[in-house]
Amino acid sequence: MLTEKQIKAMKPGEKEYTVSDGRSARGEGVLFLRVRPNGTKEFYFQRRVNGSKTKSKLGTWPTMGLAAARELSRVEKEVAVAPATLLDLMDNYVNKLVSEGAASAEDVKWSFKRYIAEPFPALVKRPACLIGPADIRDILSRMIAGGVTTYCNRVRSRLHAAFQVGLEQEFNPRSYQKTDRKFGLSSNPVASVPVQADWEQPGDRALSAEELAYLWQVLPEHLSLVTSELIKFLIASGGQRPEQLLATERRSYLDDHLVIRNKKGRGIEGERSLHVVPYNQLMRDSLQVMDEISDTSAYPFQGKAEGTALHTNSLSRAVTKLYGRHADKFNGPFTLRDLRRTCKTLMAKARLSKELRDRIQGHAFGDVSSKHYDRYDYFDEKRAGLRRWEAWLRKNVIAAEQE
CATH class of the missing domain: 1.10.150.130 (Tyrosine recombinase, N-terminal domain)
Structure with missing residues (x-):
């Protein structure tokens, strides 16, 4: 059995070593002290599960004393270990x-x-x-x-x-x-x-029309074709959530719209709600470029590996690096998440109402009427809104960057 005096007297060696606090009944587990070369002394509880040894760190001496370590060890022994890892x-x-x-x-x-x-x-x-x-x-x-x-x-x-x-x-x-x-x-x-x-502080960065025009201009020059067209598609579609868009398989991209399964809300009987996004011509143009790369891939915006989509983290890093290379052309740093806010803000300049902007971006409506009674899909309104947004982009962003 260990004592506080023994623990205090233990000296570090060239390699770490362990000292057990006595024996336990078979299968119960054992408390031991690990002494590291730097002098750190740690209490661990070790047991055998499914033929393999597993250990849990209890604390560091002297912050945790021997009595406290033994008490925690006793609690650990009472845990009925289930095999699932x-x-x-x-x-x-x-x-x-x-x-x-x-x-x-x-x-x-x-x-x-x-x-x-x-x-x-x-x-x-x-x-x-x-x-x-x-x-x-x-x-x-x-x-x-x-x-x-x-x-x-x-x-x-x-x-x-x-x-x-x-x-x-x-x-x-x-x-x-x-x-x-x-x-x-x-x-x-x-x-x-x-x-x-x-x-987790909420952001407030939104690009101006001039900044968005410059971003649109440099996309094909400094990013891969897939990444460039994806960002254009995100902007043209009014700022859809990238992680949801990338998780949407090709079969959900239909002739005149795409269907996104919205993880932010649930519909009837707990099912994940569906978010329908009509195409405008800018969205179609990006999808056509992707089809020219592969019209049979599982995801339109495919990643490096066969059958996978571009990962959100890769897209986020690309946007951050793009800003870093052109910091003097923007009014401050921005990230992938800021593009959604940018679209929401600039769609207001295109004279889209807040309700229509919310519906285009797939926001959940929490009022009783919307949750339980309104089953209208607003497809025509969203299509008209995205066409108006496209016209505004062509005039204030695409044409501006070509001047």
Whole structure:
């Protein structure tokens, strides 16, 4: 058995070493102290699950004393470990989004792989019920150290949602009986990890007509053809959400309109609502360019890999880099998200009403009449509005940049 006096006397070696706090009954797990070469002393609880050892960090000595570590170890021993892993939990959430037709499903899957599964291969194999706030903190800290800001909050939110789905599955008496996959969750470890609120401040940047004209001019010169035409399509369509547009397959691009499954709202009986966007000629021109590249690809704005769409993060980085190369031509920095606000603002100059602009951009209407009684699709109004917006763009943006 360890003592505080022994821990205090332990000296660091050239390599880290561990000291166990005695023996435990088979299968219960054990508390041990890890001494690192820099002198740091950390308490861990280790157990064997499905034939593999898993360990959870409890705290650092002397901030955490031996008595407190033993108490936490006792609590850990009482946890009934379910076999389903963190990777199973993330896959479970992604599958739920796919079954609902959520536009964000592919992006969520990509972010889990990019920021969790690949950099933390051992962690994702650990039972989900043994994942603690410190593990979530370490995932997000690595992202922040790599220069990721706002998207760090997105990953946090998605992990929180994945654990919530797991908790509901665990405690909902109906869903619990429908699956053999058990997570053994009792709480959501992400809840204790704060959102980085300063990265969530609402933006107010909107490009002027002159700035938008210059942007339109330099697009084909400094970005790939697919990226350039996608940004033109986003602008011409009145500022659709890029992540939803990119998640929309070619089969949803019909003769005179496209259909976007709107992840921001739900329609009748909980189904994801559909957002219909009529074409104007500028939108058709961009789609024709994409067809000349490939008219059989799964997504019109295809990515580098066969059968995939261009990723939103790649598009966002392209816009940011484009500004960096031409900073002297703009009134300040702007991002991909600012283009949606730009369209919303400039469509007002094209004499489109706020209600029509909201409908073109697919905003949800929360009043009782709109939610429960209004089943009109406003297709003709949106088509007329987007044609008026096209005429304004040709006069104030496209013609202006050609002068």
